[in-house]
Amino acid sequence: MDLIQVFKYSSLIIFASWLTGLLLLLIKKENLFLKKIGIIFIISGILLLLAFIICYWLNIERPPFKTLGETRLWYSLFLSATGLTMFLRWKWNWIIFYCLLLSALFLLMNLLYPENFDKTLMPALQSIWFIPHVIVYILAYSFLGFSMLAALRGLIAFYRKKEIQEVTVIADTIVYIGFSFLTFGLLFGALWAKEAWGNYWTWDPKETWSFITWLVYLIYIHFRLSFKSKNISASLWLLLFAFIIIMICWFGVNYMPSAANSVHVY
């Protein structure tokens, strides 16, 4: 059986176990036994995803951080794992629901667009910076993805005129963590580029867009510091907008007219 077949079956099993787990969590909120079983289902789904990634890594004989599909795999893994941790830590039902939905979406994208499993790794990518650069970025994107989910939650509550103080505090905390990772990714990228090409910054389209992402979250942080408990809906909209910028930076750049000669197109 080739890798694509394995991926097809394992992702279907992952979907099924996550769905069962979520249903068990939602059916009877007071029943602790059902809840435990539900969590076990979700955990086994995540573990299966991890097992698939390890098996994939061993098969392709290079770190799996090169193609878009590979970054999406890691994204689903990190998103679901951190979502579960947050759920267990703070007991928010909605967060596990949203983030499993989002990571299932990214897995689905990989199912719909299976990639050819290219094994070569060009010399420029053979660097000690390669793995930290990509991992830190994927962590940043998953935390900032969370902040988007929290913003969505907050906006729904806002238009229903419900309490949103807690959700904005959560969003702020997550943005701080995500932004820290984002800064690391940006700086690691600059240090790597210096070693590989002799320039730390060349305004390559991917660099430009990741800089825009960084700036938009910088605006959010300063905006929140300025308004504190005022203008909350505006700041939540800003988080949704920022996530769209992330999506452009991650996938969209490849389709931009400005990205014809980018070193980051993959």
Added chain:
Amino acid sequence: MQSVNLWLILLPLLYYRIKKTLYFSSLENNCMAENNNSEKRKFLKFPWDYKESFMTAFTLLLCGFAVNYFSFPAVPVIPAFPYNLYFLICVLIYIFFSGLYFKSPFIKWLSSIPAAISAISVFTFLILLMGFIPQQREISGFISRTGLSHITQSWSFLIISFYLMLILGYAIIKRSYPLNIKNIRFFLNHAGLWIVIAAASMGSADMMVLEMQAETGKKTSVVYDQKGKFYKLPFEVELKTFEIDEYLPHRKKITSILKIYDDNEIYDAAISVNHPVKIHDWKFYLKSYDKNMGQWSVINIFKIVRDPWLPVVYAGIIMMLAGVLLLFWKTNKN
């Protein structure tokens, strides 16, 4: 020279001392002013807020476009050493001492969050344009005249960056007192960014990017830049060996070994992708080889970079990394 060094240490201390005294006197003033601050403020009357901040930032942007339009096809040129250093020192001294007037409403506004947000937003807007419009100098017409086809070399970019640096500078000065963990984190993040931007932009004038063609059995010291102008290195170079090692089926390692004739010394330097080698002030990067000949190619092209401001940029990057680590620590604690 000794006395100059002493002043360099004493000046910040003196500054800190004055700031501390003024800070406490301003606190008293603020308490008195707080009581009669209830009436509605007129536009452009101090203290300035978001409206005035965004107006200023957009005016500066439009000015940048206008200057670009009328000075076309000339582009702003950053002066080379030592003038870029003089310029930076002047800006630093100016911010440093005008920062002492932090009670003045204008300086207060320049170091405020609304000014910061307006500057970052307009800067983001400019970079967004760059994200959509292909950046190539050849395009003619309106896009080119306003500088939108080469934003990083346009007046608007330069002016907005300078405005951002000014605001960032005043914000750093404002938070230099009191010295606690929160302000240290603020300082590392903001001053680190200031140093990175300042050194990278001003240093770009002193950065030399050259190329060299090294051959086996032929000593050479001739290098050329992108415009085709020739220079001579203070040492000679000869390609000793070149090999493409396929040590794994899907991984290639490309290494070339140069023989360096340096005054009376002769030594080897192994260069591969991601592993440049520094010879004197020059860093050698393996750029390409004769693709037709493959493993047996006798000609290699090297990219040679001299970047004297690099340690300053790295200092800024290290400060930012430390600041971001503190940011983590803070959020994890909450």
